[in-house]
Amino acid sequence: MKLRLLLIIAGFSFLLSCKNEIEINAPYKDIAIVYAFLDQNEPVQYLRIQKMYQNAADQTTAEGAQIADSLYFDSLVVTLTNRSTGIVYPCYRVDSISKDSGFFSSGRNTLYATNIPKTNAVNEEYALDIFYPKGNIRFGSVTRLVKDPQIENRKVVIRPEINNHNTLMRYTTGVNSYLYDLKIRFHYREYQTTDTTTLFEDKFLDYSLKINKKVKPSGQYDELISSKSYYEFLKSQFQPISGKYRKSMNFEFITYGGSSEFQVLNSLSSPNISIVQKNPTYSNITNGLGIFTSRNYTSIVLQNDLNTINFLNNNLEGFKP
Numbered sequence: 001m002k003l004r005l006l007l008i009i010a011g012f013s014f015l016l017s018c019k020n021e022i023e024i025n026a027p028y029k030d031i032a033i034v035y036a037f038l039d040q041n042e043p044v045q046y047l048r049i050q051k052m053y054q055n056a057a058d059q060t061t062a063e064g065a066q067i068a069d070s071l072y073f074d075s076l077v078v079t080l081t082n083r084s085t086g087i088v089y090p091c092y093r094v095d096s097i098s099k100d101s102g103f104f105s106s107g108r109n110t111l112y113a114t115n116i117p118k119t120n121a122v123n124e125e126y127a128l129d130i131f132y133p134k135g136n137i138r139f140g141s142v143t144r145l146v147k148d149p150q151i152e153n154r155k156v157v158i159r160p161e162i163n164n165h166n167t168l169m170r171y172t173t174g175v176n177s178y179l180y181d182l183k184i185r186f187h188y189r190e191y192q193t194t195d196t197t198t199l200f201e202d203k204f205l206d207y208s209l210k211i212n213k214k215v216k217p218s219g220q221y222d223e224l225i226s227s228k229s230y231y232e233f234l235k236s237q238f239q240p241i242s243g244k245y246r247k248s249m250n251f252e253f254i255t256y257g258g259s260s261e262f263q264v265l266n267s268l269s270s271p272n273i274s275i276v277q278k279n280p281t282y283s284n285i286t287n288g289l290g291i292f293t294s295r296n297y298t299s300i301v302l303q304n305d306l307n308t309i310n311f312l313n314n315n316l317e318g319f320k321p
Helices: 002-021 061-065 227-237 260-269 306-315
Strands: 032-038 045-051 077-082 088-090 092-094 111-114 125-132 137-144 166-172 179-192 195-214 220-226 244-258 288-301
Touching (some): 179 260, 244 306
Parallel strands (some): 032 288
Antiparallel strands (some): 032 045, 045 111, 092 111, 244 288
């Protein structure tokens, strides 16, 4: 999802900056490009705020994209306001997180960050305010926080010898959630055969149950995990490894909840199979482009079914009881 959204934002910049290949540049206008997802379970909220760049007439788009200063505002005042309480959270500038190389310059990576408290008891709405003093321009948006889901602590039971055997996962979606990705995470430990007490590494393997599942806020849902399908997946992922062996540990149920804005963005970004091959561009930023929204990452370590743990240790390649 992140990659798709970054490509959309990059497309905004690319389309405007390419105009000089046809005619001389239009008068420059400051436009903010925002990419911000609030998650109450994260200790720090990071907001990416850049500006639409327009390269000089004697530059190519690729050349302009490699000038870091052309991608960022020289000064911004950024705040988050909890509209439920009226509390304002100033955002501070962060330049210490490195950026991978690519089409746009990695010489500078400016983010804005702040901390917000977590509560599931209140339906909270947050407003983003971005003020650019030099241009006397404001950009902004509003979103409601996606709250934690309620997950039943059940067991992953794998019985592939029983026809049509399934494990049931049950959860109630969080307030303000409209879209979910769901995963089962299998935890295992990898040991050195020469030292089983100190030389080991904890690892995991994810299995996707659902991707972009549309839901209703505070709705109860059941997901079935086929014993046969899940066991075949696990078997396909493990091979014997020289000098090492593995042991099964436990399972984890992971949910990624998305807001209504994220659902709209995902819908508009999906492949268009109509005769007119064009999707409308989504943005909820006033005077700018991009997205300000909320998501929620929640996980729970599930109860162990000892028969399943023993079965996997005895049947998966490279595992031992």
